Amino acid sequence: MKEIFRAAFVIARRDFTAIIYSKAFIFFLLGPLFPVLVGFAAGNLGGQIAKEVSQPVVGIALAKADSDKMLAARQSLSKTLGDRYFADMKILGDAGAEQKSPQEYLQRKVDNLSVVVTGSLAKPVVTGTANAIKRERADIELLAGYAQSGGSLQLPKVTPDIVVETANSDKQLRTITAQGGQILVFFLTMLLAGMVLSNLVEEKSNKIIEILAASIPMESVFLGKLFAMLAMALLGIAVWTSIGMIGFMAIGPNLPNYPTPAVGWPIFIGLCFTYFIMAYLMLGALFLGIGAMAATVREVQTISMPVTMAQLINFFFASYALTKTGEPIEKFAAIFPFSSPFAMIGRAALEPTLWHHAIAIIGQMLFAVLLLRLGVYLFKKNVMKSGSAGRVSEEGGRKLFGFIKVRG
Structure with missing residues (x-):
């Protein structure tokens, strides 16, 4: 097991450094900014036109x-x-x-x-x-x-009796926070998880994956690639968050005021971050399995499209379950692995209980491991035509490190 993780770390370091030092990584960081700017401008322009015309x-x-x-x-x-x-x-x-x-x-x-x-x-x-x-x-x-009536119709004046909040208004307001967290995690997951698939297919096409498979267990290759893409995704999120914070500071008083979630903002943000990682690992492991079955980019697009649509359905399902707190459908959304991260974000905003988040995260982690093992099995069966895994040998390790050194 130690050798598997050691080899996975080598693969992760190789893929991570290869990506962040490439010119394409700059365009990757700038890519999401253009749709945001265009959407913001189009929304303001469309709202102004609709207000004036209709x-x-x-x-x-x-x-x-x-x-x-x-x-x-x-x-x-x-x-x-x-x-x-x-x-x-x-x-x-x-x-x-x-x-x-x-x-x-x-x-x-x-x-x-x-x-x-x-x-x-x-x-x-x-x-x-x-x-x-x-x-x-x-x-x-x-x-x-x-x-x-000549203006003699008198409207009764209401005497206000203000309370801080009610149970109904509290839930309605926190639902806004829950939906915002769900949308953000879903958007980032779908934006970033697909890179795992493209990376694997690229290395399958140029035979690099075969060199790696001959030197180390495929478990290490898949694990290393998955965590390399996760590290790259987290780096991108850190850059986008920094830019967003600068933009929010410039906006100042016009910032939207979201209701405080039931668990508090620090824990809610931490849980959103954790559930993003879990959703990314599960979807990334699934994409690795798809890449193991696909031989060409066309096959990747054909196979991955139903998975993407299914993930969109899972998101809508979790969003719908948000309004059914405590009911069987909401409990199923929290248990089903692919909808669980989004459903649990909703729970974090609406309920202060924390222990069920620990259970959900452990379950999602185990499911991601299961998907990763399934992807390794499919790769061995379809590409290597073998059902057994090798172990890291001293000679294989030398081949791997020599290969990485040559690749720079």
């Missing part, structure tokens, strides 16, 4: 006196309820002078009308689509009644 307007086609009362009622109630509570209103004409139908008003594209109000304050008629009428009906009825 803002609904209520057209008023009542008698002039009623139209003026309607607008005065909106202005008065907006001071109490807020200006955003009511849609914008526009007087289209005097019902006593204009002969246009509501349909003609709605066909004009320049006004961006959602509904048109005709009739009178006592009996208003709202013309528009079913969804638009459903959205604006209550506001129009309130304004018409307030305008008809």
